[in-house]
Amino acid sequence: MERVSIIGAGAWGTALAQAARRAGCEVTLWAHNPEVAETLAVHQENRHYLPGIPLDPAIRPTADLTHAAEAGDVLVLATPAQHLRTIAERLHPVTGAEVPAVIAAKGLERGSSALMSAVLAEALPGRPAAVLSGPTFAGEVARGLPAAATLAAEDTEGAAALVETLGSRAFRLYASTDVVGAQIGGAVKNVVAIAAGIVAGRGLGENARAALITRGLAEIGRLAVARGAHAETLSGLSGLGDLTLTCTGIASRNYTLGVALGEGHALADVLAARRSVTEGIHTAKAVTALAERAGVDMPIAAGVDAVVNHDAALDDTIDALLARPFRSESR
Numbered sequence: 001m002e003r004v005s006i007i008g009a010g011a012w013g014t015a016l017a018q019a020a021r022r023a024g025c026e027v028t029l030w031a032h033n034p035e036v037a038e039t040l041a042v043h044q045e046n047r048h049y050l051p052g053i054p055l056d057p058a059i060r061p062t063a064d065l066t067h068a069a070e071a072g073d074v075l076v077l078a079t080p081a082q083h084l085r086t087i088a089e090r091l092h093p094v095t096g097a098e099v100p101a102v103i104a105a106k107g108l109e110r111g112s113s114a115l116m117s118a119v120l121a122e123a124l125p126g127r128p129a130a131v132l133s134g135p136t137f138a139g140e141v142a143r144g145l146p147a148a149a150t151l152a153a154e155d156t157e158g159a160a161a162l163v164e165t166l167g168s169r170a171f172r173l174y175a176s177t178d179v180v181g182a183q184i185g186g187a188v189k190n191v192v193a194i195a196a197g198i199v200a201g202r203g204l205g206e207n208a209r210a211a212l213i214t215r216g217l218a219e220i221g222r223l224a225v226a227r228g229a230h231a232e233t234l235s236g237l238s239g240l241g242d243l244t245l246t247c248t249g250i251a252s253r254n255y256t257l258g259v260a261l262g263e264g265h266a267l268a269d270v271l272a273a274r275r276s277v278t279e280g281i282h283t284a285k286a287v288t289a290l291a292e293r294a295g296v297d298m299p300i301a302a303g304v305d306a307v308v309n310h311d312a313a314l315d316d317t318i319d320a321l322l323a324r325p326f327r328s329e330s331r
């Protein structure tokens with residue numbers, strides 16, 4: 001039986017623990033907060049981040065990172081993106097260099113604008129790194145409803161091996177070698193989802209949301225290709241698949257944040273009422289800086305960054321987007 005350690009017991013880490021159990025793995029689940037590990041052990045339920053879903057009692061919760069690292073022949077990193085560096089640095093001295101690390105976080109690092117694979121290369125050097133990304137709301141995956149995602153690793157055999165380890169009937173994984181494309185799709189869709197939510201919350205209509213999703217995909221594609229991704233990855237599960245889910249599904253934290261902003265609620269009030277992470281806020285800042293440096297036009301991401309990180313007025317930002325000059329659709 002393969003031993004898998006999931007690092008991060010938020011909604012997604014918990015769902016991945018369930019998926020790995022269904023795939024027949026021995027699973028350890030590390031929680032940053034000892035209280036979460038305790039509730040997982042006592043109730044076989046993640047009452048903090050994924051309430052109401054009974055978990056496989058064979059999942060082994062722990063708050064001891066060294067123990068979790070030693071218990072896994074595969075590590076799945078499911079912390080929020082902004083915490084991945086610190087956790088990976090703590091893992092460095094306690095894991096073997098041969099242990100593959102699968103990045104399940106979706107985001108760019110604030111400040112450096114680095115992809116999670118670049119963060120990992122610095123914090124856990126020399127490790128085979130893979131990326132798991134796709135349209136996967138945690139609650140549905142935890143319940144065992146069917147879902148599919150991209151499992152990308154530069155090494156084809158490594159990707160295929162991880163698909164075998166983590167994939168199952170209800171959690172269908174598709175191997176890819178496009179580590180960059182899978183990460184950019186997964187990270188930037190959160191930013192576009194905030195914009196899609198704003199469109200819905202402001203009552204701008206279904207046409208506007210479809211336009212926003214499509215033009216959002218265009219700007220994700222421009223950045224991804226500029227960073228060396230394959231264009232076709234962006235029409236796959238980690239691109240169009242996740243973008244569609246997150247820009248329409250009411251289980252999305254990013255989309256519902258946008259809806260609330262569009263309805264006129266203040267960002268601080270929405271965030272104060274949430275325990276869970278809304279990745280698009282951080283990634284909006286990071287991706288806007290990255291796009292500026294790379295000379296890639298990303299007006300939707302820049303608009304979201306202006307609203308959520310720089311207090312720009314919503315209606316002015318929407319007006320500025322609508323006033324942009326007409327251009328060829330292929331640009």
Ligand SMILES: NC(=O)C1=CN([C@@H]2O[C@H](COP(=O)(O)OP(=O)(O)OC[C@H]3O[C@@H](n4cnc5c(N)ncnc54)[C@H](O)[C@@H]3O)[C@@H](O)[C@H]2O)C=CC1
Binds near residue numbers: 009013079087137276
């Ligand atoms: N929830 C979902 O449906 C999916 C989430 N993801 C991605 O997975 C990542 C984790 O998201 P969720 O599990 O949903 O988060 P969550 O909001 O459910 O939980 C947040 C997690 O962060 C942990 N945390 C808080 N402070 C920390 C710190 N200083 N160091 C380390 N960990 C800390 C909390 O203990 C908790 O485990 C995100 O990048 C998200 O985009 C990816 C696919 C699906």
Ligand SMILES: O=C(CO)COP(=O)(O)O
Binds near residue numbers: 134277
């Ligand atoms: O990544 C996700 C689904 O694939 C979860 O999206 P949210 O973080 O917006 O809830």
